[in-house]
Amino acid sequence: MDIIKKIKEAGLKGRGGGSFSTALKWELAKKAQGKEKYVICNAAEGEPNVFKDKYILDNYLEDVINGIKIAKNFISAKSAYIYLNKNYTISEDIGDIIIFKKDSGYIGGEETSICEAIEGKRVEPRRKPPFLTESGLFGCPTLLNNVETFYCVSKIAKGEYNHSRFFSINGDVLNQGVYELREDITIFQALKETKNYPEFDFFAQVGGGASGEIMLPQELNRPVFGAGSITIYNREKTDKYELMEKWAEFFHTGNCDKCVPCREGAFRIYEMIKERNIDYDKLDSIFFSLKKSSFCSLGKSIPLPFESLIKKIR
Amino acid sequence: MIKLKINNIEVSAKKGESILDVAIRNGIKIPAVCRHSDLEPQSSCRLCLVSIKGRDGFFTSCSTNVENGMEIITDSPEIKKLRKINLELLFSQHIEQCSQCNWKYKCKLLSLAKDYNIKITKFNDRKKSFKEKKFGPSIVFDSSKCIDCKNCVQMCEKQGIGYLTVKEKDGFFQVVTDSSKECVYCGQCITHCPSGAFEEISSIEKVEKALEKKYVIFQFAPAIRSSIGEEFNMPYGSISTGKLVSSIKKLGAKKVFDVSVSADVTTIEEGNELIERLNNGKNLPMFTSCCPSWVRYVEIYKPEIVKNLTSVRSPHIILGGLIKTYFSEKEKINPKNIIVVSVMPCTSKKYEILRDELKVDGLRPVDYVLTTRELGKLIKKNNIDFKNIEEDALDSPWNKPTGAGVIYGNTGGVMESALRTVYEKLTGKKLKNINFKEVRGLEGVKEAKVKIGNKNINVAVVNGLGNINKIDLKKYEYIEVMACPGGCIGGGGQPIPINNEIRKKRAQSLYKIDSGDSVRMAHDSLTVKMIYKEFLNNKKNIHKTCHTTYFPKNK
Ligand code: SF4
Ligand code: SF4
Ligand code: SF4
Ligand code: SF4
Ligand code: FES
Numbered sequence: 001m002d003i004i005k006k007i008k009e010a011g012l013k014g015r016g017g018g019s020f021s022t023a024l025k026w027e028l029a030k031k032a033q034g035k036e037k038y039v040i041c042n043a044a045e046g047e048p049n050v051f052k053d054k055y056i057l058d059n060y061l062e063d064v065i066n067g068i069k070i071a072k073n074f075i076s077a078k079s080a081y082i083y084l085n086k087n088y089t090i091s092e093d094i095g096d097i098i099i100f101k102k103d104s105g106y107i108g109g110e111e112t113s114i115c116e117a118i119e120g121k122r123v124e125p126r127r128k129p130p131f132l133t134e135s136g137l138f139g140c141p142t143l144l145n146n147v148e149t150f151y152c153v154s155k156i157a158k159g160e161y162n163h164s165r166f167f168s169i170n171g172d173v174l175n176q177g178v179y180e181l182r183e184d185i186t187i188f189q190a191l192k193e194t195k196n197y198p199e200f201d202f203f204a205q206v207g208g209g210a211s212g213e214i215m216l217p218q219e220l221n222r223p224v225f226g227a228g229s230i231t232i233y234n235r236e237k238t239d240k241y242e243l244m245e246k247w248a249e250f251f252h253t254g255n256c257d258k259c260v261p262c263r264e265g266a267f268r269i270y271e272m273i274k275e276r277n278i279d280y281d282k283l284d285s286i287f288f289s290l291k292k293s294s295f296c297s298l299g300k301s302i303p304l305p306f307e308s309l310i311k312k313i314r
Numbered sequence: 315m316i317k318l319k320i321n322n323i324e325v326s327a328k329k330g331e332s333i334l335d336v337a338i339r340n341g342i343k344i345p346a347v348c349r350h351s352d353l354e355p356q357s358s359c360r361l362c363l364v365s366i367k368g369r370d371g372f373f374t375s376c377s378t379n380v381e382n383g384m385e386i387i388t389d390s391p392e393i394k395k396l397r398k399i400n401l402e403l404l405f406s407q408h409i410e411q412c413s414q415c416n417w418k419y420k421c422k423l424l425s426l427a428k429d430y431n432i433k434i435t436k437f438n439d440r441k442k443s444f445k446e447k448k449f450g451p452s453i454v455f456d457s458s459k460c461i462d463c464k465n466c467v468q469m470c471e472k473q474g475i476g477y478l479t480v481k482e483k484d485g486f487f488q489v490v491t492d493s494s495k496e497c498v499y500c501g502q503c504i505t506h507c508p509s510g511a512f513e514e515i516s517s518i519e520k521v522e523k524a525l526e527k528k529y530v531i532f533q534f535a536p537a538i539r540s541s542i543g544e545e546f547n548m549p550y551g552s553i554s555t556g557k558l559v560s561s562i563k564k565l566g567a568k569k570v571f572d573v574s575v576s577a578d579v580t581t582i583e584e585g586n587e588l589i590e591r592l593n594n595g596k597n598l599p600m601f602t603s604c605c606p607s608w609v610r611y612v613e614i615y616k617p618e619i620v621k622n623l624t625s626v627r628s629p630h631i632i633l634g635g636l637i638k639t640y641f642s643e644k645e646k647i648n649p650k651n652i653i654v655v656s657v658m659p660c661t662s663k664k665y666e667i668l669r670d671e672l673k674v675d676g677l678r679p680v681d682y683v684l685t686t687r688e689l690g691k692l693i694k695k696n697n698i699d700f701k702n703i704e705e706d707a708l709d710s711p712w713n714k715p716t717g718a719g720v721i722y723g724n725t726g727g728v729m730e731s732a733l734r735t736v737y738e739k740l741t742g743k744k745l746k747n748i749n750f751k752e753v754r755g756l757e758g759v760k761e762a763k764v765k766i767g768n769k770n771i772n773v774a775v776v777n778g779l780g781n782i783n784k785i786d787l788k789k790y791e792y793i794e795v796m797a798c799p800g801g802c803i804g805g806g807g808q809p810i811p812i813n814n815e816i817r818k819k820r821a822q823s824l825y826k827i828d829s830g831d832s833v834r835m836a837h838d839s840l841t842v843k844m845i846y847k848e849f850l851n852n853k854k855n856i857h858k859t860c861h862t863t864y865f866p867k868n869k
Contacts, residue, residue, distance in 0.1 A: 105482075122480055127357060127377050257487040259358045263462060264403035267485070268437060282436070289399040292372055292392070293360040 003070055003157055010156050015165070016042055016146030017208070017227045022153070025143065028133035029075045032141035039071045039080035040118075040137065040144040044102045044109035046085060048250065049209025049231045052166035053147040054088055055178035060151055065094050067150030070157055075143055083114050106210075106254025107298055111144050112136075113256065124256045125296040167224055169196050171205075171232035187220040187230055201235040203313060210250045211301040214308035240313060244273045244306060251302050261289040262299030269306070318384040333375035333386055334362055344388050345397060345426050347404070347508050348463035349376040351813045352799065353472070358463050360400045361426070364388045372396065398430050406437035408509055409444075409458040415510040416687060416810060422508060423461075447491065449477075451515060451668055452499035452661040453806075459511040460489055466503035466512065473502055473797065474611075474780035496614050500607040500779060500797040501661035501685075501806015514661045514807060517682045518692055524653040524682070525566040532567040533633050533712070534558060534657035536574045537723030537802035538686050540823035541659065544809040545690030546700040551819030553827065556705025561693050562657075563706055572708050573656070574715030576633035577722040577731070578836035579845070580604060583626040583860050584728075585735040585836075588792055592769065597621050599774075599790045602728050604628035606666035607797035609864060611779060617866030619787070625861045629722065630656045630663065631672055633712065634679030635859035640849040641711075653681045657689045659723070659805030662797070671862050679859075685807025711841050717828030718836045724821045725777040725801035726753035726760060729794040733764055733773070735836050741767045748834055754825070756800060756814055759785055777801065 008023040029037065041064065045053040056064060072080045081098045084090065090099060102108045104123040112126035115137045136142025145153075148166055155161040165183035170176040173196040181190055187206055191197040205212040207226020224230060233243070248270035257263040265286040272278045287303035294300045316327045320342055327336040332355070337344050348359040355377040363372040367385035372393065375386075387393075404423065412418060427434050444458035467489060470478040477497040481490045491497070504512040524530050543552035559570045584602070591600050603609050603623045612620055627635070634656070638649035656663060660683070666672075667680040684692065693700055707713065718734055721727035730750045737745045752762035753773070758781035764771045772790045776782050779797040787793070798805045800817035803824065833839060850856050 127355075253485045257462065258356070258464075260360050260400045260403050260461075263486070264406055264437075264440075267440065268403070268406070285395075285399045286403075289360075289396055289403070293363055293396045293400060295357060295360070 003074060003153070006156050007153060010152075010161050010163070012149070012152055012156065014146060015148035015152065015228070022145065022149055025133060025145070026071065026074060028131075029141050029143035032134050034135075034141040036078040036138070036140045037075050038137040038140055038142045039068060039075065039077045040114060040142060041068050041080070041082045041097075041147060041150055042109065042111065042114060042144055043082050043084045043088065043147045044114065045088075045147075046102075046106045046109045046254070047208045047210050047227060047229075048246070049168060049170050049205075050227045050229045051168045051170075052178050052228055054085070055168075056147050056151050056166060057088060057090060061090065061092055061094075063151045063154035064147055065097065066157070067145075067153035068097055070153055071143055071145070071150065075141070077143070078140075081118060081137075083118065105256075106250065107256040107296075110296055110298060112296075114144065115142065124258050125298075127295075165224075165228060168227075168229040169194055169232075170229070172198065172200075172202065172234045172237075173232050184223050186222055187215065187224050190224060190230060191220070191232075196232070198232055198234070202232050203235055203238075203309075205229075205231045205233070205305065210247045211305060213304050214312055216312055235313070240309060241273060241276055244309065245270070247305050248273050251298075255298055259293075259295035259299065261286070262294050262302070265290050265299075266302060269302070316380055316382045318380055318382065318386065320386045321388055322385075327380045329379075331380050333364060333373070333378050333380055333384075336380055337375060337386075337388060342388060344375055345422070345429070346376055347422050347426070347461070348465065350465050350469075350506050350508075352506065353465055353468045356463050356465060356468070359404065359461070361397050363393050363396055365390065365393065394430070397426075398432050401426055401430055401432050402434070402436040404461050405432070405434040406439065407441055408461050409439050409441055409456075410434065411456075411459065411510075415459075416504065416513055417508075417510045420810070421510070448515060449491075449497040450499055450665050452664045453497070453501060453504065454513055454515050455489075455491075455503075456511050456513070457489065459509050460507075461509045461511075462487075462489070463508060464489065465506045465508065469502045469506040472780045473498070473500060473778070474615075474783060475500075478503060496610075498607040498610045498614070498779070498797065499662040499665045499806075502798060504661065504806050505804075505808065505810050505812045514685045514688060515664065516688060517664070517684055518688055518695075521655055521682050521684060521692070524655070528653040529647060529651050530567050530653045530655060531569045531571065531637055532562045532565075532655050532657060533571040533573050533630060533637075534562075535630060535659055535723065535802060536577060536715075536720050536727075536824065537659040537805060537808070537820070538657050538689075539720075539827075540723070540820045541803060541808050542686055542690060543700075545687065545693075548701060549819075550816050551823040553823050554700075556707070557700055557703050559708055560703050560706035561698050561700050562689075564698050564703070565692065565696060567655070569709040570706075571633060571637070571712035572715050572719075573630045573633055574719030574722065575712040575839065575841055576636065577629040577719035577728075578716055578839045578842045579632050579636075579850070579860060580626050580629045580722075581718060581728075581731045581735050581836035582842065582846075583856070584624050585732050585739060587624050587626060588732065588736055589740060592771070592791060599787055599793045600624055602794045603864070604722070604728060605662070605796050605798075605802075606660075607662040608779065608795045610662070610665070610867075611782075611797070613864055613867040620864050620866050623864050625863065627672065627860055627862050628663075628666065629719075630658065631666065631679050631862075632860050634667075635672075635674040636845065636849070638674055638677050638679060639855070639859060640845065649675070649677055654679065655682045655684060656680045657686065658683050659686050659802040659808045660798075661685060661806040663807075669862075671865075674858055686805075686809055687807060690809065711844065714833075714839070714841055715831075716836055716839045717831035717834035719839070720827045720831070721824050723802045723824050724754070725756070725796050725799075726750075726775045726794065727801060727824070728796075729753045729773055729775050729792070731836055732792070734834070736771075737764070737766050738835065738837065740769070745835075749829075753794075754821075756817060758799075761790075
C-alpha cells in the first residue's frame with residue numbers, strides 16, 4: 001500500500017497546532033507544478049511551556065528523518081530543510097537534509113515566515129494565497145510539516161503507528177515532562193495518568209504557554225488541543241497580572257510588527273498590564289481588532305488567553 | 315473580463331486587479347493608508363478592510379484580488395469599528411506635526427480621523443522620544459512620525475540602495491539606516507511615505523534672508539512647470555510657467571530664468587562628447603550625468619564606470635555658472651553679490667550644489683536649492699494667490715526654451731534631445747521624424763537602435779535607479795539614467811502624492827510644450843547660439859562652466 005493511502009487511513013492531522021489533513025497537504029504538494037520542490041520540517045517550537053518537538057528530536061530523531069525522507073521522495077523534492085529553534089541542537093549525521101537555525105522571535109515559527117527566513121529575507125508572514133503547497137520556498141511548491149507529524153509518518157510507514165501524541169505537561173505539577181499518550185486523551189485523563197492532577201484549586205492553560213486557552217477544573221473533560229501543552233497554575237498563588245504580563249511581553253516582543261492591530265495592539269496590552277492599569281474598553285477594542293483584522297494567525301491568537309483568564313478567573 | 319459586485323453595484327475588472335483598485339476606479343471610497351501603487355502591498359494599516367459574501371472574516375482590499383462573481387461589501391458597522399480602532403492605534407505611534415508636514419491638507423490620516431470621528435489622542439504617543447536623522451544635506455527622517463508601513467524600505471530597496479532597513483530595537487522592528495550603505499539622496503522615501511516622516515532639509519529660511527538683501531536670481535527646472543500647480547489644488551499636469559514666474563517675482567527675485575535653456579547647452583556639449591567618444595571608441599557606453607543621485611551612485615557603488623559618465627555638468631549648474639560669469643559681466647554686477655536659487659524637482663540637487671569641483675572662479679554656481687514643494691510653501695507663506703495670479707514672462711536672455719530643453723524633465727528626455735542634435739550634427743541633414751517614441755514612457759528600461767548616417771547607435775534609458783542592474787551595459791553606446799521613476803517629473807522634491815497616473819499627466823504636459831514649440835532642437839536655439847558666440851567661444855570658458863570631473867568614493 002502506498003504511503004498516502006496509509007496516512008489517509010491513519011487519519012493523520014498536522015501536529016503543529018493547525019490540524020490540517022496531512023494526506024491532503026501531501027497530495028497538494030505532489031500535484032503542484034514547479035521546477036523544484038522543497039520539504040521543510042518545522043522545528044521552530046517557540047511558545048513558552050511547549051517542549052514536545054525538542055523531546056522528539058532528542059529521542060526519536062531517526063523517525064523524524066525517516067519521515068522527512070519519505071516526504072521528499074513522495075513529492076520528488078530537490079532538498080529538505082529542518083528549521084530549528086536556535087536553542088536546539090542536532091549533532092547526529094542526518095545526510096543531505098539541511099539544518100537552518102532560526103534566529104528570530106516567535107513569529108519565526110509561522111510557516112510563510114519560515115520561507116522568508118530561509119530565503120534570507122526579513123522574517124514576516126506573506127499574504128496567503130498562494131499557499132506553500134503552490135508557492136513556498138523560493139516560489140516553489142513546498143511541503144511543510146511539524147516535527148511530530150514527520151515522526152508519525154515514519155511510524156505509519158513502518159506499521160507502528162498507534163495513534164499516540166506528545167504532550168508537554170508542566171507548571172505547578174509534580175511530574176512535569178513530555179508524555180506520549182493516546183491522541184484523543186482528555187485533559188483530565190492526561191493529568192491523572194501522568195500523576196499530575198493537582199490537589200489544590202487550579203486552572204490550566206491548554207494548547208500553548210502563551211496563546212493557550214485558560215481552562216477551569218470542570219472544563220477538562222475534552223481532548224487536549226493546539227500545540228498539545230497543559231500548564232497548571234495554582235489558582236490561589238498565581239499572580240494573574242504577572243502571568244498576563246508574561247504573555248503580553250511575549251507577544252509584543254515576539255511578533256513581527258508588520259500590521260497595526262498586532263504591533264500597536266500587543267504593545268498597548270503590554271503597557272496597560274505592566275502598569276496594572278487596565279482600561280477594559282480599550283482592551284476589548286484591541287482584542288476585537290486583533291481577532292478580526294490581524295494580518296496573520298499570530299495576531300488573531302493573542303486575545304484568547306487574556307479573555308479566557310479575565311472571564312473565568314475573577 | 316471579470317464581473318463582480320461592490321456594494322451591490324455591478325462592475326467589471328481584469329484578472330489580477332485588487333479589489334481596492336477596482337473600487338477606486340468605480341468611484342467607491344475605501345480608506346487605504348499604506349498602499350502605494352508603485353510597490354507591493356504591505357497590507358499593514360488594516361484600514362482597507364472589506365467583507366466578501368460567502369467567506370468568513372474581513373479582507374484587506376489592497377491585497378485581495380477580484381474573482382468572478384464576488385460580492386463585496388466595503389462598509390458595515392463592524393468594518394467601521396475596526397477602522398476606527400486601527401486608526402486610533404495608528405495615531406498612537408504618530409507624533410502629529412501637521413503645520414509643517416509635507417502632506418498637510420492632503421493628509422489621508424487626518425481626513426480619515428475626521429471621517430471616522432476618532433480621538434487621535436486616545437493613546438499616549440509611544441514615539442515621543444524618537445529621534446530625527448539627517449541624510450546628508452538633502453533629507454531629514456523624523457522617526458517619531460513613522461507609522462511603520464515600511465514603504466520607504468521597499469522603495470529604497472527598489473532603488474537598488476537599501477540604505478533604509480528594518481532592525482529590532484526596544485521590542486519593535488523599526489525603520490533604521492544601514493551604516494554599511496550610503497544614501498544617494500533621491501528622495502523617493504519622501505514621496506512614498508504616507509505619514510510625512512521624511513522631508514527635504516529646508517532652505518526656505520536661507521532663501522528668505524537672501525531675498526531681503528541680495529541680488530537674487532531664481533531659475534527653475536523643466537519639470538516644475540507641470541507640477542507646481544498641484545501645490546495649489548490645480549489639476550495634475552497643469553502647465554503654469556507664467557504663474558510660476560510672476561509668483562517668484564512677487565517673492566522679490568530680481569530675475570527669473572528657465573533652466574530648460576541651459577539644458578540645451580548640456581545637450582550640445584554632451585552631443586559633442588558622444589560624437590568624440592563614438593569616433594575614438596573610448597569610454598563607451600557614455601552615461602548621462604545630470605541626475606546627481608545617479609552620479610553619486612556610480613561614485614560609491616560602481617566606481618569602475620566613473621570614467622563613462624559624461625563630463626558635462628547638469629543644466630542648472632551650467633546656468634548658475636553662466637549667471638556668475640557671462641551674465642554678471644554683461645550686467646556689471648559683482649558675481650559675489652548674486653545669489654542663485656534653483657527650484658528643482660529634486661532633493662539630490664541640494665547635495666549637488668555643494669560639490670567643490672563645480673565651483674566657477676571660486677564661487678558656487680548655485681547657492682540654494684528649493685524643491686517644488688518648498689517653493690509652494692514659500693509662495694503660500696507670502697499669501698500669493700498662485701492660482702489666480704496674472705502670468706508674467708521670463709527674463710532675457712534665458713527666456714526662450716526649446717522643446718528639447720523642456721522634455722529634460724521626463725525620463726528619456728535627455729536621450730531624445732541628445733539624439734535629435736547628434737543626428738543633425740553627424741549627418742548634416744534635417745531630422746524628419748524628431749519624436750523618438752521608443753525612449754518615452756514609464757517602463758523601467760527602454761531601448762532604441764538609431765541609425766545615424768552609416769552608424770548604428772544602441773541606446774538605453776534607465777528609468778528608476780534600481781533598473782540599472784537589469785541591463786547589460788556592454789550592449790549600448792549611450793545610456794540615460796534618472797534615479798526617480800518617471801524622471802524628474804517624479805522627483806523626490808515634487809508635490810505628493812505621486813503615482814503613474816500623475817507621472818503620465820505631468821509628462822504629457824512637457825511633451826505638449828515640446829510639440830507646440832517652433833524650435834525643438836537644442837542647437838537651433840537662438841539664445842544658445844548667441845551664448846556660444848559671445849562667451850562659450852573658447853575652451854577655457856566652456857570647460858570652466860560646462861564640464862567637470864567625478865571621483866570614485868569610498869563607501
Ligand atoms: S499579526 Fe501582524 S504584526 Fe502580528 S505577527 Fe502577524 S503580521 Fe506580524
Ligand atoms: S533618498 Fe533614496 S537612497 Fe536615500 S534613503 Fe531615501 S530612497 Fe533611499
Ligand atoms: S517612514 Fe514613512 S514610509 Fe517609512 S515606514 Fe514609516 S511611515 Fe512608512
Ligand atoms: S531623477 Fe531628477 S529629481 Fe530624481 S534625483 Fe535625478 S535629477 Fe533629481
Ligand atoms: S491599504 Fe490595505 S492594509 Fe493598508
